[in-house]
Amino acid sequence: MTLARDLSLASAADAAQVLRIDKVSKRFGTFTVLDDCSIDVSEGEIVTLLGSSGCGKTTLLRCIAGFLTPEKGAILIDGRNTIPVPVNRRPVGVVFQSYALFPHLTVEGNVAYGLKMHGVPRREIARRVADALASVSLRGFETRYPSQLSGGQQQRVAIARVLVLEPRVLLLDEPFNALDAKLRGTMQVELRELIKRLGMTAIFVTHDQEEALTLSDRIAVMRGGRIEQVAPPDEIFDRPATAYVADFIGLSNFIPAEVRDGKVTLPDGQTLATEAQGPVRVMIRPHNLRAIPQGPGPWQGQVRFQRNVGPLIEYTITAGQSDMHVVALRRDRIRPWGEGDAVSLEVIDPEFCKVYPEA
């Protein structure tokens, strides 16, 4: 038992990095799009590049695929630098935002295309195409043209088309953008399960944080060509490394404060130990705040706005100069605060707050 466990641990450690992005920089003219980006991705891992438009996430993806050549840095796949490798020899499969299915080829023709280009024998092509179509549940659609498929089916063809080549790394550029909101959710879960089942290593690019939180083993939050933080979704949410990440992922309250004797005093009087110095900003998540009946507490406010979102109630509470976001679970027995109600605010768990140096 212990031996088996040790072995599995050893193999986990050996699950070497499939993809290593090492200090990659890329400029368009004088504009720096990627600035010293490094990420290591290990076998079977799903990493999302998340950021607002223009943060360089798509550029990084295109560098990995070989459509762009970075000026500095290296991109290693299985330990080999791929920068000098031409696009058509890289062991990566790209699922394009537009899917880029060949309109003049049938579903079967699209999936067989890569195998043909690699000179795979005809009989093997037929078998592998059938397998790939089965893995995305598209049996029976072989003779359809892409224009005869729905958005979701087109996406699955695009995925089957690269899966059939068994690439080392799967690159997906905002693959859910073209789908309607309802389908998006199901496809995200399905796609994650498919990639996990096949044990593929995948890089997603998205600007949608919910998508990133659903899909990823780790999220790399990008901003202005730099990687702000790479961490699993819960860590990104609970312990954002920078104020930008905290602000970008989920809703946050920022409160200016001063560090005294290695401690920050929160507006409700509780204190929080920190290593930061001087003026800081304290980040408090809306669900870490509680609105209680007005008492003697130092943090008084008034409910400005109240909104019911299914099982949650969102409040905007004006406290002093600033508006605080507060989220509470909806419960039968507790009457929600109404607009105009005077309340006191308190932080539920001070340890859960984060302190960032004033920018």
Add this chain to the structure above:
Amino acid sequence: MVAIPAPPDRQKPVDWLMDKLLSGQGVWPAVPAILILVIVAVIPFVMLLSLGFSDFSVSRGQIIDQTFSMRHLGNVLTDPLYWTTFQRSMSLALSTTAICLLLGYPVAYLFLIGGRWTRRAILIVTIAPLLTSGIVRTYAWLVILGGRGVLNNALLGMGLIDQPLRIVNTHWAVLIGMVQIHLPVMILPLIAVMSRHDRSLEEASANLGASRMGTLRHVILPLSAPGIGTGAALVFTLSYTTFVVPQLLGGGNYLNAATMIYEQVVYSLEWSKASVMSLLLMASCLVVLVGIALVTNHFTRWTRGRQG
């Protein structure tokens, strides 16, 4: 309450007509164009046909004694001279089309893969000749290809030839002129069709392992089939029925169908033969066009059965 004025009982006919023409429903918006076509194309064509299929005599500029006859058609079909003339027209038009495609396709491909300035340069070079008249361009070829023209002077100057080459008034001069004049008509539809497709198709093809050549052959070429069809049909029609280039660069002794029709109308006053020949020219042109359409259709099956 504001009283809404009752609609007038009867529209004025002019308003009714305008309403129909602008409504965008049925054939109504096309009515003006159809009328003009009937007046300037269909009626004269019927009159021309009537000349070809009848015996008549002319007196004081008036056609009299017109009776139906297939004689002229029979005469033309049994005379080998007409067969060779049509053959010459056909081979000239087909080779012009083929050469235009061979020369034009790389230009369109360059446009597709080129940067902003390459694209601009190609557009300017392609469109600029269209701004000058075909006659002017044909005369320019006389200056270039003539016995003491630019080309011969250059070749003589370089010592490559001892005597001026005889190019003008030959089949080659006509072919060169035809290709140059019709090249833009091939390039423009190719560019239009090729730049319509998503550029990421080429990236996808490369990502799936295709070389540049592979992408060209398996993605770009099949997708440009509609452009090839359109370009070929246009160039063929124009060069099959062209008159100016063979007349000027062929020096009057190069007969193709169009120049022959011209001579029969202007010099030999054989209007009936000219009429029959026009009909044959048009009919044979249509046959080739249908052929081009069928081939193009075969290669663009994927465009059918589109949803939405």
